[in-house]
Amino acid sequence: MSEELVENEVATEQAFVDKVHVQLATSAKAAQELAREGHGRGRLGHEGGLVERDAMVFQAAKRIAQLDAAHEGLVFGRLDLSHDLDPEPRYVGRIGLRDENRDSLLIDWRAPAAAVFYQATAAEPHGVVRRRVLRCLGPKVVGVEDELLDAEALDRSGADLPIIGEGALMAQLSRARDRSMHSIVATIQAEQDKAIRAPGKGVVTISGGPGTGKTVVALHRAAYLLYTDRRRYEGGGVLVVGPSGVFMRYIERVLPSLGETAVALRSLGEVVDGVRATRHDEPAVADVKGSERMAELMRRTARQQAPGSPQEFRVFWRDDTIVLDRGTLGRLRRQLMSQGRRNRQLPRIAHTLLDAMWRQVRGERGRERGREAFNDEMLSHQAFVDFALAWWPPLDAPQVLSWLREPEFFSRVAEGVLGPEEQRLLAKSWSGDGSLSVEDVALLDELRYALGDVPARTEDERDLDDTSLLEGGVDMQELLTAADREYAPTGRAWAPPTHRIEDDGYAHVLIDEAQDLTPMQWRMVGRRGRTATWTIVGDPAQSSWPVPEEAASARAAALEGKVVHEFHLSTNYRNSSEIYAHAAAYAQRVGLDADLPTAVRSTGVEPVVLTGVPDLESATRQAVAEIAGQVGGTVGIVVPVARRSEVNAWLASWPELADDAAGARAAVDSSVTPSGEDRVVVLTGLDTKGLEFDGIVVVRPQEIEDESATGKATLYVVLTRATQLLTTIS
Numbered sequence: 230m231s232e233e234l235v236e237n238e239v240a241t242e243q244a245f246v247d248k249v250h251v252q253l254a255t256s257a258k259a260a261q262e263l264a265r266e267g268h269g270r271g272r273l274g275h276e277g278g279l280v281e282r283d284a285m286v287f288q289a290a291k292r293i294a295q296l297d298a299a300h301e302g303l304v305f306g307r308l309d310l311s312h313d314l315d316p317e318p319r320y321v322g323r324i325g326l327r328d329e330n331r332d333s334l335l336i337d338w339r340a341p342a343a344a345v346f347y348q349a350t351a352a353e354p355h356g357v358v359r360r361r362v363l364r365c366l367g368p369k370v371v372g373v374e375d376e377l378l379d380a381e382a383l384d385r386s387g388a389d390l391p392i393i394g395e396g397a398l399m400a401q402l403s404r405a406r407d408r409s410m411h412s413i414v415a416t417i418q419a420e421q422d423k424a425i426r427a428p429g430k431g432v433v434t435i436s437g438g439p440g441t442g443k444t445v446v447a448l449h450r451a452a453y454l455l456y457t458d459r460r461r462y463e464g465g466g467v468l469v470v471g472p473s474g475v476f477m478r479y480i481e482r483v484l485p486s487l488g489e490t491a492v493a494l495r496s497l498g499e500v501v502d503g504v505r506a507t508r509h510d511e512p513a514v515a516d517v518k519g520s521e522r523m524a525e526l527m528r529r530t531a532r533q534q535a536p537g538s539p540q541e542f543r544v545f546w547r548d549d550t551i552v553l554d555r556g557t558l559g560r561l562r563r564q565l566m567s568q569g570r571r572n573r574q575l576p577r578i579a580h581t582l583l584d585a586m587w588r589q590v591r592g593e594r595g596r597e598r599g600r601e602a603f604n605d606e607m608l609s610h611q612a613f614v615d616f617a618l619a620w621w622p623p624l625d626a627p628q629v630l631s632w633l634r635e636p637e638f639f640s641r642v643a644e645g646v647l648g649p650e651e652q653r654l655l656a657k658s659w660s661g662d663g664s665l666s667v668e669d670v671a672l673l674d675e676l677r678y679a680l681g682d683v684p685a686r687t688e689d690e691r692d693l694d695d696t697s698l699l700e701g702g703v704d705m706q707e708l709l710t711a712a713d714r715e716y717a718p719t720g721r722a723w724a725p726p727t728h729r730i731e732d733d734g735y736a737h738v739l740i741d742e743a744q745d746l747t748p749m750q751w752r753m754v755g756r757r758g759r760t761a762t763w764t765i766v767g768d769p770a771q772s773s774w775p776v777p778e779e780a781a782s783a784r785a786a787a788l789e790g791k792v793v794h795e796f797h798l799s800t801n802y803r804n805s806s807e808i809y810a811h812a813a814a815y816a817q818r819v820g821l822d823a824d825l826p827t828a829v830r831s832t833g834v835e836p837v838v839l840t841g842v843p844d845l846e847s848a849t850r851q852a853v854a855e856i857a858g859q860v861g862g863t864v865g866i867v868v869p870v871a872r873r874s875e876v877n878a879w880l881a882s883w884p885e886l887a888d889d890a891a892g893a894r895a896a897v898d899s900s901v902t903p904s905g906e907d908r909v910v911v912l913t914g915l916d917t918k919g920l921e922f923d924g925i926v927v928v929r930p931q932e933i934e935d936e937s938a939t940g941k942a943t944l945y946v947v948l949t950r951a952t953q954l955l956t957t958i959s
Contacts, residue, residue: 235373235393242363243370245320246304249335250368252326253303264290303368304335306346307361309390311382314356321346339456347422354378359390417449418442424796425450429458431792432763438826439812439949440803443766444741444919448483450764451739455489465736467492468757470500472742472918474507479920480741493735497746498667500753501674502728506665509915511870512937514658517651518668519747521779524675529642531679532566535622536632542582542616546603548592557585558620570681571624578621583607623683626676630669634659671749678756682729733757742918743767747774748783755787763788770816770823771946773915775938801826803921808955811836812948819934819941836955845958846879849928852956853883853909856924860953864909865922867947869932876928877911914943917950925951928958 267286306321325337336343349357358379364372375392377383383390417425424446427433433450435443451469455462469484471477474496484492498506510518517523542553553561561581565574583604590596590603607613633639636656643652658666665673738758740746744767746754774780801809806828816823842848849866857864868876912920914933927933927947934940948955 234391238373238391238393239370242307242373246363246365246368246370249304249322249326252328252334256326302365304365305363307363308346308357309359310356311358311379312386337456339453344422344426347417348419349378350419351378358382358386359392418800420798421446425453427794427796429454429762431794432765432788433794433796434765435796435798436768436824437798438768438801438824439771439946440801440809440828441798441826442802443768443798444480445483446798447739447741447764447766448480451492451737452484452489454737455491462736463491465734467737467739468735469494469739470741470754471496472745473916474498475912475916476919497750498670500757501670501677504665504670504673506667506670508664508666510658510666510668514654515668516775516938517647517654518672519749519774521748521783522646523672523749524752526643526646527672527675528679530629530632531571531676533632533642534562535624536635536638539616539619542613544610544613546590546606547595547598549590549595551586551589553582553585561585570679572683573681575621575623576684578617579608582617624680626673626680629676629680630673631663671747671753674753674756675749677730682731734759735761737762737764739764741766744769744772745774745918746780748779751780751783751787758787763791768824770821771942773937773939773943799826801828803952804828804949805830805832805834805953807832807835808951809949811955812945815948816945821941821945823945832953834954836957838957840959842958845928848958849876849879849926850883852926852958856926856954856956857909860923862908862923864924864926865917865950866909866911866926866928867914867917867933868911868928869936870913872928872932873911873913880909880911914947917947921950921952923952924954926956926958930957930959
């Protein structure tokens with residue numbers, strides 16, 4: 230193939246891409262004009278103008294954000310169809326654009342007209358003669374890759390369609406990795422496209438072994454759903470849940486690069502609004518906290534009387550001494566708890582207490598005054614108000630979780646739920662500085678739902694002067710306003726939460742690395758998807774949860790009543806065949822029931838296995854330097870949890886490694902290497918979930934395997950993270 234032919238084809242595509250970028254700039258200018266016009270409507274001086282302003286500015290801002298995100302790789306595909314279908318080529322891109330005549334210039338990759346770009350094969354070309362992928366850097370076309378899908382149709386047409394390149398997919402697979410996941414929108418394969426465009430209703434599960442593209446396919450599916458039913462999914466929200474903050478940072482650029490920004494990305498430590506936990510408990514503790522038995526423990530805890538709350542209330546009224554003793558208060562508490570969640574009972578507290586107190590009024594003077602006078606006097610009596618607030622205070626989940634730090638309280642509620650050793654492990658985990666672990670977040674959410682939200686006052690109640698007449702006709706204003714003061718048992722000011730339980734629901738929930746979710750985490754995520762559609766991604770062989778049957782039961786409960794559509798990916802696009810053969814052999818040797826996909830790319834470089842090294846630091850340093858000198862992207866050093874600080878200290882003392890890495894970066898291709906970020910990172914086995922690196926150095930694999938009951942699965946995950954080079958040091 231002559232260089233002149235390639236240059237001519239690139240120049241042809243460059244002319245079209247230039248035309249698209251001109252139209253993009255025109256569209257951006259039109260969106261900015263719309264925003265200016267919208268701001269002008271706000272100066273009309275009436276409510277209608279303000280409404281129009283908000284709507285116009287909102288739509289303009291959305292369009293501007295979409296156009297801004299589309300610049301990189303705006304045009305990536307071209308379809309040449311048989312002449313009887315369409316004599317003109319169709320171009321596919323990240324967004325759809327029309328020209329000045331409102332004719333289609335660029336087809337959005339999610340549109341039905343673009344589906345054939347991904348679904349056509351040589352066996353079933355669907356009318357496609359040639360499929361071309363354009364490789365661009367910004368607005369510049371730097372190459373094209375073609376696939377001839379229907380040679381007979383080409384011969385019949387007599388068209389001049391040269392075939393250039395060795396295949397877009399293989400070119401993509403050989404690129405160096407940086408610290409972010411990238412869109413595969415130009416190279417989606419047919420089996421992946423079926424999962425992306427699956428029916429919107431119910432649950433779509435995407436399974437497959439390592440490197441099959443499960444995560445990026447699921448993210449493209451989220452973008453597809455937003456495109457096909459924007460009102461539903463953008464209005465209700467899309468929640469993407471991943472295993473760690475490292476993972477979420479890795480994938481965070483995929484959806485914006487596809488033109489979608491209306492998505493909440495949360496790690497498992499961030500699912501509860503306003504909470505962020507990054508620390509993991511040690512495996513034995515995590516196994517207890519993740520068990521479904523913890524739901525019963527949290528339910529019991531939420532029903533307990535607040536520690537330090539008063540056990541008795543005594544007041545003299547007219548001729549009677551009225552006493553609310555421990556027995557009476559216990560009966561009232563059980564009565565209230567039987568009527569619903571704890572915080573939901575707050576409006577009933579005064580009425581319930583006053584009922585019990587009025588029944589003790591026997592004297593003539595009291596009876597003559599009547600119930601209304603009794604209520605008025607008690608509600609103006611500061612001692613009663615303070616007692617009611619202290620006996621049944623509004624509670625939040627972090628406060629109630631902290632009750633379990635008290636040994637006697639914890640032992641009482643855990644009896645019959647947890648064994649002595651399990652209680653010891655949890656007590657130790659909660660005896661530190663009070664910071665939450667990732668595993669604590671699901672417990673916190675369980676308490677939120679067990680406690681319930683504090684009832685919000687209705688519009689009618691807010692309109693009733695300065696008082697709120699609640700159940701039973703009791704004037705509760707003093708009780709409600711007093712709740713904003715510090716209350717006696719804890720000396721802690723209470724304020725209503727800004728995020729309420731009823732706001733937790735989403736229109737679509739996407740779970741990645743689903744095989745790792747504990748039963749308690751399935752309960753937490755399930756609450757956010759009761760009315761949602763779902764995408765669930767996972768590989769059971771990579772699970773870090775030791776009791777899969779328990780997790781499966783919790784998952785089934787979360788998805789109850791939903792139709793399930795199953796998709797399986799069978800091709801490993803990440804690892805070289807040499808690396809994956811090594812990982813697969815390990816999985817078979819240790820007895821993992823692993824899904825073994827076919828690796829399609831070979832480098833000719835076998836993994837390096839070092840054993841019996843006398844100096845671990847020196848061997849690690851040399852291995853990392855060798856890999857960094859051979860690859861242009863990221864290098865991961867994967868270590869046992871107990872060695873992470875030690876190896877981080879080693880890395881900090883290797884300044885020459887940074888120089889070697891910089892040289893390698895320039896030698897290979899600086900455009901694909903992260904700017905301003907470390908190429909070499911130290912991670913634990915669990916940290917690597919969902920990530921990939923050009924090279925991996927595994928330090929003490931046996932210790933990673935021995936860390937937990939699921940250590941073999943974790944090590945298998947680690948061995949499948951490298952795309953080009955792998956070294957293990959035992």
